[in-house]
Amino acid sequence: MDIITSSLLSIVVPLYNEQDNAILLTQKIHESLAGYNYQIIYIDDFSTDNTKQVVKGMKDVKVHLIELKKNYGQSLALAAGIDYAEGEYIITMDGDLQNDPSDIPEMLAYAVEGEYDLITGIRQKRKDSLVKKIPSKIANFLVRRVTKLDIKDNGCALKVFTKDIAKDLNLYGEMHRFITLLAHLEGAQIKQVPVKHHARNAGVSKYGLERVFKVVADMMLLLFIRKYFQRPIHLFGILGFLMILLGVLINMYLLVVKLGLGEDIGTRPLLMFGMMFILAGIQLFTIGIVMELLIRTYYESQKKRPYRIKKISVGDTPQ
Numbered sequence: 001m002d003i004i005t006s007s008l009l010s011i012v013v014p015l016y017n018e019q020d021n022a023i024l025l026t027q028k029i030h031e032s033l034a035g036y037n038y039q040i041i042y043i044d045d046f047s048t049d050n051t052k053q054v055v056k057g058m059k060d061v062k063v064h065l066i067e068l069k070k071n072y073g074q075s076l077a078l079a080a081g082i083d084y085a086e087g088e089y090i091i092t093m094d095g096d097l098q099n100d101p102s103d104i105p106e107m108l109a110y111a112v113e114g115e116y117d118l119i120t121g122i123r124q125k126r127k128d129s130l131v132k133k134i135p136s137k138i139a140n141f142l143v144r145r146v147t148k149l150d151i152k153d154n155g156c157a158l159k160v161f162t163k164d165i166a167k168d169l170n171l172y173g174e175m176h177r178f179i180t181l182l183a184h185l186e187g188a189q190i191k192q193v194p195v196k197h198h199a200r201n202a203g204v205s206k207y208g209l210e211r212v213f214k215v216v217a218d219m220m221l222l223l224f225i226r227k228y229f230q231r232p233i234h235l236f237g238i239l240g241f242l243m244i245l246l247g248v249l250i251n252m253y254l255l256v257v258k259l260g261l262g263e264d265i266g267t268r269p270l271l272m273f274g275m276m277f278i279l280a281g282i283q284l285f286t287i288g289i290v291m292e293l294l295i296r297t298y299y300e301s302q303k304k305r306p307y308r309i310k311k312i313s314v315g316d317t318p319q
Helices: 002-006 022-032 051-057 074-084 101-112 130-147 163-167 175-185 211-228 233-260 269-301
Strands: 008-015 037-044 063-068 089-092 118-123 159-162 190-195 309-314
Touching: 008 022, 008 074, 008 101, 022 037, 022 051, 022 101, 037 051, 037 074, 051 063, 063 074, 074 089, 074 163, 074 175, 089 101, 089 163, 101 118, 101 159, 101 190, 118 175, 130 175, 159 163, 159 175, 175 190, 175 211, 233 269
Parallel strands: 008 037, 008 089, 037 063, 118 190
Antiparallel strands: 063 309, 089 159, 118 159
16 A cells, blocks of 8 residues: 555546536545545646636646647547656546546556556446447457457546556557557556446537447557558458459459350449449558558657647646
C-alpha cells in the first residue's frame, strides 16, 4: 500500500459535452483515491457545451484541463492526456460516470505487484441499451476470433497502465477500441478484473450500430500490422495469386462457352461487374493500409502529434 500511495497516479479522462457529469465524477475520484498521490487530467475534445467552463470553475489544483483546438475523437484525446501524464501509473476512464472510480484501488494493487503491465476491466451487469450492447458483443467476438487474444471486454474504458506501456501506445484514428490489443503487441502482461458499471448519469451516448463497421476496418488494419508488416508479399502476393487464378478459371470457362457452345461472351455484364467489384475492393483496402502507414511514418519520424492543444490549465490557472 505504501508503494501505491507514494507513486503519482495520472487519471486520464476524455470529455465531450459532459458538463453535467464533470463535477460529480471529480468528487467520486477524490473519494475513491483519498490518501493517494494523483492528478486528474481532463481532455476537452472541443465540447459544444460548457464542459471546460465547469471544469475550470471547480478551481481544483489536482485537476489539469487540456483543451483541444478541434474535435479529434476519443483516441487522440486519450493520446493527448497520456502524453501529458506524469504518473508512474496511468489510469484511463470515460467521463460519463458509467465507470466507477472505486474500482481503481483494487486494479492498482495488481499493477504494483509488478507482474502485470495493464489491468483492464470487465463490466459487470452492463447498464447500457441494446444499441450499445449488441455492437460491443459483435466487436469482442470478432477481436477474439481474429487476434486469438482472449479479452472479454475490449470496450471497457477503465484501465490501469504502467507508464512505459501507456507512453508507447501511439494511438491514431479510432484505435482506442483496440488499446488492449495494442498494449499486448507492445509485450504487456494483461490482467482482467470485474468492475462495476452504471447507467449514464446525464448527457447522451456517442456510440451506435455504425461502430461495428469501424471496428471491422480497424481490426483489418491491426491484423495486417501484426502478421504482415515485415512481409507484406505474404498477404498481397497470395491475394494476387488468387485473383490471377480466378481470372484464369473464368477465362477458361468463357473459352469453353465460346468455342464449345458457340455462345457470345462479350456482352455478359455480370462478369464485368463481378470483376470490377473484386478489384475495386482490393484496391481500396490496399490504399487504406498504405495511407495509414504513411500517416504513422509522417507523425512518428518527425516527432509530431496528430492533435493540437489550445490551452492547458491546472485548477483555473493557465499553464
